Amino acid sequence: MKLTIHRGTHEIGGSCVEVRSGLDDARIVIDLGMPLVQADRSPFEWRRYEQMPVEDLLAERVLPPVSGLYAHEEPTVRAVLISHAHQDHYGLLRFVHPEIPVYCSAGTRALIEVSNIFLNTAADLRQIEVLSMWKAVTIGAFRVTPYLVDHSAPDAVAFVVETGGTKLFYSGDFRGHGRKKILFERMLEHPVQDVDCLLLEGTMLGRPEGDYQTEEDVEDAVKGVIESTDSYTFVFASSQNLDRLVSVYRAAIRCDAMFVIDLYTAFVLDRLKGISSNIPQANWRNVRVLYTSYHANKLAAVDRKHLFRFKGSKIGLPELRSHTGRAVFFYRDNSYFRRMLRHLGSLESARAIYSMWPGYLERSDLEDVLRSHGMGLTIIHTSGHAVESDLKGLVSALDPGCVVPMHTFHPDRFRSMFKNVVTLDDGEMLSLPVSTSGTRE
Numbered sequence: 385m386k387l388t389i390h391r392g393t394h395e396i397g398g399s400c401v402e403v404r405s406g407l408d409d410a411r412i413v414i415d416l417g418m419p420l421v422q423a424d425r426s427p428f429e430w431r432r433y434e435q436m437p438v439e440d441l442l443a444e445r446v447l448p449p450v451s452g453l454y455a456h457e458e459p460t461v462r463a464v465l466i467s468h469a470h471q472d473h474y475g476l477l478r479f480v481h482p483e484i485p486v487y488c489s490a491g492t493r494a495l496i497e498v499s500n501i502f503l504n505t506a507a508d509l510r511q512i513e514v515l516s517m518w519k520a521v522t523i524g525a526f527r528v529t530p531y532l533v534d535h536s537a538p539d540a541v542a543f544v545v546e547t548g549g550t551k552l553f554y555s556g557d558f559r560g561h562g563r564k565k566i567l568f569e570r571m572l573e574h575p576v577q578d579v580d581c582l583l584l585e586g587t588m589l590g591r592p593e594g595d596y597q598t599e600e601d602v603e604d605a606v607k608g609v610i611e612s613t614d615s616y617t618f619v620f621a622s623s624q625n626l627d628r629l630v631s632v633y634r635a636a637i638r639c640d641a642m643f644v645i646d647l648y649t650a651f652v653l654d655r656l657k658g659i660s661s662n663i664p665q666a667n668w669r670n671v672r673v674l675y676t677s678y679h680a681n682k683l684a685a686v687d688r689k690h691l692f693r694f695k696g697s698k699i700g701l702p703e704l705r706s707h708t709g710r711a712v713f714f715y716r717d718n719s720y721f722r723r724m725l726r727h728l729g730s731l732e733s734a735r736a737i738y739s740m741w742p743g744y745l746e747r748s749d750l751e752d753v754l755r756s757h758g759m760g761l762t763i764i765h766t767s768g769h770a771v772e773s774d775l776k777g778l779v780s781a782l783d784p785g786c787v788v789p790m791h792t793f794h795p796d797r798f799r800s801m802f803k804n805v806v807t808l809d810d811g812e813m814l815s816l817p818v819s820t821s822g823t824r825e
């Protein structure tokens with residue numbers, strides 16, 4: 385087996401790994417993400433590139449240089465595997481040749497469909513083959529098994545890829561402190577055996593772990609803020625972060641507050657209901673759906689029936705204004721939110737919670753906007769990624785032949801944490817298994 389990380393050896397975002405089988409030279413690609421940073425680490429702006437043809441995107445190194453993967457070439461890559469529905473793992477999927485199958489979980493497929501409607505990600509859903517958890521599929525000389533993991537994206541998986549007697553474990557993004565932490569505990573108790581190489585994410589290395597260790601801690605802290613007012617609480621979070629939505633919903637219910645979501649969030653929840661009956665829906669207790677013409681138009685363009693799906697829970701701004709009692713808004717930091725603020729009546733005792741990675745706040749004027757309405761902003765968040773102790777736990781359980789860092793700005797730190805670390809550069813090929821000494825010059 386030969387492994388090439390095209391992007392991700394020294395950065396977070398734009399993950400892309402190419403795996404070649406020693407048996408028949410067949411190749412598969414794991415994840416094809418949108419970069420998050422440019423070469424100088426400034427934020428990556430897709431708008432600068434979106435009109436470019438594939439050849440230019442390759443020349444600009446936005447598209448990873450994988451031959452036989454893109455629509456303008458003869459398709460020679462056997463399959464693309466997508467670990468989860470975060471843009472930095474699948475955001476470049478639209479460029480894949482339409483004859484190459486794309487394998488992912490049901491939840492990932494659902495979220496790609498939603499993003500196609502609302503975010504213009506334009507991935508081709510017809511290529512998608514839905515994987516069943518823990519069930520191996522054969523793709524040419526490869527055997528691929530998806531393992532459901534605990535992450536901020538629902539239905540995220542790690543992949544075990546086997547070919548020619550060599551076994552690769554691709555961690556994808558994961559953690560051990562979310563609402564599905566039992567998955568991580570099970571992996572430690574019953575680890576995959578005989579792993580030759582662990583491709584391990586290291587997002588949290590170099591980042592502070594924050595004040596809240598688990599989703600339960602987040603739920604309790606959000607509840608504390610909600611019950612400190614008889615008015616509105618605005619919670620800024622991603623609608624696709626299902627664990628967080630559940631935490632905030634549970635906190636709202638515990639305070640008997642109305643839980644207000646927008647049409648986009650209602651649609652996300654509706655599309656995900658197939659993966660679990662525990663996912664809150666628009667018709668659940670206290671949930672109300674605020675329609676906006678922007679989201680309504682997007683949904684109507686697909687099928688007008690979608691607009692009637694949530695009618696029973698629909699609420700308008702006048703009704704919200706006259707509502708007495710607590711209301712929790714699960715919202716995003718966008719221009720609609722700013723407009724809505726002007727129509728909600730008194731914000732005198734309103735509260736605001738930022739429940740995303742605080743790094744995003746630096747690029748937003750949200751705090752100024754809230755301040756102009758007399759509100760402060762409390763950060764209540766726990767990461768979607770594994771903390772150092774979880775990384776150590778996984779490596780100790782799997783005891784892999786080598787550990788290859790990726791999805792990190794600090795690959796060097798792996799050396800002080802683990803033996804048998806092989807650090808690569810983007811585009812550098814590694815032959816597996818590595819020699820028994822486990823090191824490589």
Ligand SMILES: [Zn+2]
Nearest residue numbers: 468470537557
């Ligand atoms: Zn992720």
